[in-house]
Structure formats: C-alpha cells, structure tokens
Amino acid sequence: DAGVIQSPRHEVTEMGQEVTLRCKPISGHNSLFWYRQTMMRGLELLIYFNNNVPIDDSGMPEDRFSAKMPNASFSTLKIQPSEPRDSAVYFCASTGGGGRDTEAFFGQGTRLTVV
Amino acid sequence: QKEVEQNSGPLSVPEGAIASLNCTYSDRGSQSFFWYRQYSGKSPELIMFIYSNGDKEDGRFTAQLNKASQYVSLLIRDSQPSDSATYLCAVQGLYNFNKFYFGSGTKLNVKP
Numbered sequence: 001d002a003g004v005i006q007s008p009r010h011e012v013t014e015m016g017q018e019v020t021l022r023c024k025p026i027s028g029h030n031s032l033f034w035y036r037q038t039m040m041r042g043l044e045l046l047i048y049f050n051n052n053v054p055i056d057d058s059g060m061p062e063d064r065f066s067a068k069m070p071n072a073s074f075s076t077l078k079i080q081p082s083e084p085r086d087s088a089v090y091f092c093a094s095t096g097g098g099g100r101d102t103e104a105f106f107g108q109g110t111r112l113t114v115v
Numbered sequence: 116q117k118e119v120e121q122n123s124g125p126l127s128v129p130e131g132a133i134a135s136l137n138c139t140y141s142d143r144g145s146q147s148f149f150w151y152r153q154y155s156g157k158s159p160e161l162i163m164f165i166y167s168n169g170d171k172e173d174g175r176f177t178a179q180l181n182k183a184s185q186y187v188s189l190l191i192r193d194s195q196p197s198d199s200a201t202y203l204c205a206v207q208g209l210y211n212f213n214k215f216y217f218g219s220g221t222k223l224n225v226k227p
C-alpha cells in the first residue's frame with residue numbers, strides 16, 4: 001500500500017482565499033483524522049471520521065474550517081476564508097482495527113502558508 | 116490542563132548515552148500509550164506502544180509505564196545521531212480507541 005496520501009504537499013495562498021486539502025487514507029482503514037501542527041500548539045486533532053461519518057469535530061477552530069468524507073477513500077479539509085494564523089502543517093492520518101494497540105498512519109502533510 | 120504534557124526540550128545527549136524522554140497524562144483511566152518519532156519536515160511514525168504497567172523493550176528502545184503516577188517514559192540506549200528527532204507521546208482515548216491525544220513533543224539532539 002502507498003500509505004496515506006495527501007495533496008498538495010505545499011500550498012501558498014493569499015488571505016481570504018479558499019484552501020482545500022485532500023487526503024486518501026490507507027485502503028481498508030475505517031477511521032480518518034485531520035491534525036494541525038504548529039510550533040506553538042503542537043499536534044492538534046481537528047476532526048475525525050469513523051466509517052465516513054464525522055464523529056468528533058470539537059477541535060475545528062472556527063466555522064471557516066469544514067471537512068468532508070464522501071467515501072471511504074477520500075476526504076477534504078477546507079478553509080474559507082483563509083487567514084495568516086491558519087499557516088501550519090496539516091496532517092491526515094488513518095487507522096484500522098480500533099483496538100487498544102491501534103497505530104495511526106500519517107500522510108506526509110500539507111504545509112500551508114497564508115500570506 | 117492539556118491531556119498530555121511533555122518537556123519541549125531540546126534534550127541533548129552524547130552519542131552512546133541513554134536518552135530519557137518523559138510524558139505525563141491527565142486522564143487516570145487512559146489505557147494505551149504510544150511513542151511516535153518525527154524527523155524534521157517529516158510525518159510522525161510509530162516507535163512503540165505500551166498498555167501494561169512496567170517496561171516494554173524493543174531493540175534499543177524501552178517504554179516504561181506507571182499508571183499510578185500517570186507517566187510514561189521512553190529510554191533510548193546507545194543513542195545515535197540518527198535518533199535526533201522530536202518524540203511525541205500519545206494517549207489513546209479512554210472510551211474511544213480511535214481518539215489520540217498527542218503531547219507537543221520533546222526534541223532530542225544526539226551529538227556525535
């Protein structure tokens with residue numbers, strides 16, 4: 001398996017523009033996570049899906065952020081409108097099984113810069 | 116209070132020494148604990164997990180868990196420059212095994 005695939009790897013956009021980040025989880029995994037990582041706040045869980053259904057979006061910072069998972073092999077995280085403080089690395093991760101030794105597999109991340 | 120706390124470091128050790136990384140967690144009922152390694156500019160990758168009190172060894176790595184004191188540690192024996200990275204502690208959700216709480220990570224520098 002190619003692992004968790006994220007696109008784009010880097011995104012530079014102007015404040016106010018819409019940004020869409022994409023993720024393809026590992027085939028067969030039933031849970032998908034979106035994380036944001038910054039120096040100040042570390043790795044923060046934004047939202048996670050189980051079997052394509054959003055389970056916990058309490059980490060989504062504002063209404064400007066939205067996430068969808070239309071099917072088991074694709075998810076998007078959208079920021080509209082984007083702001084400079086949204087600049088961070090956004091990771092997507094997926095897991096399967098759900099037992100107490102569940103390993104989260106991370107994508108390579110999308111480095112977002114909002115200017 | 117954050118669910119998982121780590122000292123941000125950096126922790127500097129000479130090559131060949133033992134590196135000790137620590138993590139505390141707030142939810143006494145937490146069951147499973149994970150150590151991830153993240154090289155600069157890369158994504159986190161799992162090193163090992165532990166869910167029983169005591170020690171768990173895997174090669175040069177030993178995870179230690181003390182549920183009474185609510186801390187988990189990672190020991191790296193015979194540290195190598197290639198071990199230089201940020202180490203993230205993660206705690207699995209008590210009621211939801213799919214929810215992980217990550218610490219902010221400890222940066223480790225192993226000097227040749």
